[in-house]
Amino acid sequence: MVEQGCDSKDVLTQLAAVSQALDRTGVTIAATGLRECAAGRDMKNHQPLSEAELEKLFLAA
Secondary structure (H helix, E strand, O other), X not given: OOOOOOOHHHHHHHHHHHHHHHHHHHHHXXXXXXXXXXXXXXXXOOOOOOHHHHHHHHHHO
């Protein structure tokens, strides 16, 4: 967009939209991983994590 001579406001609007989309994607990926941990699906020989443990892990990231 910059090389095409687009207005700075338009470029910043697009950057903000991309940033929001990436943030939502990251949250979706993290939530999916947490659900799988809670269900114990990927925990070979380990006990599923408690809700408090999952929350602590999520907030630490």
